[in-house]
Amino acid sequence: MDERLPLIVVTGFLGSGKTTLIRRFIETPEGGDSGLMVNEFGEAGVDHRLLVHASEAVELIDGGCLCCARRADVAKAMHDLVRMAKNGSRAGGGLRRAILETSGLADPAPVIATLARDPWLKAHVRLASVVAVVDAVAGLRNLEYRPEARRQVAIADTVVLTKGDMRAAVPPAQLAAAVRAISPDARILDAQDETFRLADVLAGRDSLHAPPSPFLADAPEHDSEVSSFTLPLEGALDWPAFTLWLSALLHAHGDRILRVKGLLRTTSSDRPLAIHGVQHVMHPPTHLPERDAGPSFLVFIARGIRKAEIELSLARLLERCAPFAAREARTGRHDGNQALLLPH
Ligand SMILES: Nc1nc2c(ncn2[C@@H]2O[C@H](COP(=O)(O)OP(=O)(O)OP(=O)(O)O)[C@@H](O)[C@H]2O)c(=O)[nH]1
Numbered sequence: 001m002d003e004r005l006p007l008i009v010v011t012g013f014l015g016s017g018k019t020t021l022i023r024r025f026i027e028t029p030e031g032g033d034s035g036l037m038v039n040e041f042g043e044a045g046v047d048h049r050l051l052v053h054a055s056e057a058v059e060l061i062d063g064g065c066l067c068c069a070r071r072a073d074v075a076k077a078m079h080d081l082v083r084m085a086k087n088g089s090r091a092g093g094g095l096r097r098a099i100l101e102t103s104g105l106a107d108p109a110p111v112i113a114t115l116a117r118d119p120w121l122k123a124h125v126r127l128a129s130v131v132a133v134v135d136a137v138a139g140l141r142n143l144e145y146r147p148e149a150r151r152q153v154a155i156a157d158t159v160v161l162t163k164g165d166m167r168a169a170v171p172p173a174q175l176a177a178a179v180r181a182i183s184p185d186a187r188i189l190d191a192q193d194e195t196f197r198l199a200d201v202l203a204g205r206d207s208l209h210a211p212p213s214p215f216l217a218d219a220p221e222h223d224s225e226v227s228s229f230t231l232p233l234e235g236a237l238d239w240p241a242f243t244l245w246l247s248a249l250l251h252a253h254g255d256r257i258l259r260v261k262g263l264l265r266t267t268s269s270d271r272p273l274a275i276h277g278v279q280h281v282m283h284p285p286t287h288l289p290e291r292d293a294g295p296s297f298l299v300f301i302a303r304g305i306r307k308a309e310i311e312l313s314l315a316r317l318l319e320r321c322a323p324f325a326a327r328e329a330r331t332g333r334h335d336g337n338q339a340l341l342l343p344h
Pocket residue numbers: 012013014015016017018019020021047103104162163164165166191259261276278283284
């Protein structure tokens with residue numbers, strides 16, 4: 001019997017739903033014994049904050065894609081997880097699988113090649129599956145215009161279709177046909193299907209068919225015009241005004257803002273919020289436990305938009321909010337919508 005630790009690589013374009021799938025899985029009894037490695041393109045990680053409550057073993061690799069800048073880090077994180085699996089250092093026993101979430105811009109092939117080249121890891125880790133997540137809202141466009149998205153699907157043995165519940169979703173058959181055009185042999189599963197089981201995808205029981213060799217190249221294809229920047233935020237934000245600002249910003253510039261995430265303290269809740277924008281769509285926020293209240297920040301991954309432009313637009317919003325916030329503090333009445341400033 002192969003006793004090596006199964007590794008499941010979860011890839012997929014920015015905001016497609018990788019963390020959501022992994023989080024749902026590790027919250028199930030079967031998924032609890034997973035060690036996680038999360039790679040974020042941005043400087044400040046958000047995903048691991050959403051995962052850390054459900055798993056005791058989460059390694060964050062942030063500030064760059066692991067297919068280029070952070071390759072050594074993933075090998076080190078993998079070594080740590082293998083040791084944890086062997087030593088049973090978690091309360092209640094060792095890990096039964098490792099799950100690696102790549103950044104949404106990563107080419108998974110060089111990462112897999114890096115792990116396969118390390119003799120110690122080869123002896124202790126078995127690549128069980130490469131899962132690509134493709135969402136039904138932005139996925140078709142991503143597959144058409146983003147080479148990273150195509151490479152992620154090309155190397156996957158399993159493709160999971162997400163966001164089929166959203167109003168703007170394309171029909172699953174249309175999305176599946178686009179996936180099949182790139183990867184004819186991949187198993188395609190719709191997360192909306194009644195028969196869909198996370199454990200069938202993420203438990204690491206199956207072994208994948210060999211990834212196509214042309215994709216195990218060393219040179220990831222990256223769009224050098226995509227960059228990430230972080231905006232630190234002070235104080236509690238006026239939530240209604242902020243959410244309208246961000247929605248308007250994504251509506252107008254979602255083709256260039258590939259992803260925005262953040263952790264925020266707001267006037268509307270004592271608990272910090274994790275916010276998610278994916279191209280033109282702002283998703284509902286997630287409440288985090290109060291203990292996560294740290295500094296607020298927004299991380300943008302964008303193409304052809306400068307940090308200064310967003311900073312200016314946000315500064316104008318905050319300026320406009322200030323008199324309302326002061327009046328609210330005096331009167332105790334919340335009237336945030338009036339503070340909306342639409343970006344130009
Ligand atoms: N309605 C709906 N929303 C979803 C679904 N899957 C993910 N989301 C939302 O989409 C947003 C992005 O999801 P994530 O799981 O963070 O996506 P990701 O692929 O990990 O994002 P990156 O790590 O930035 O590339 C979040 O607000 C999720 O709640 C889905 O199936 N349906």
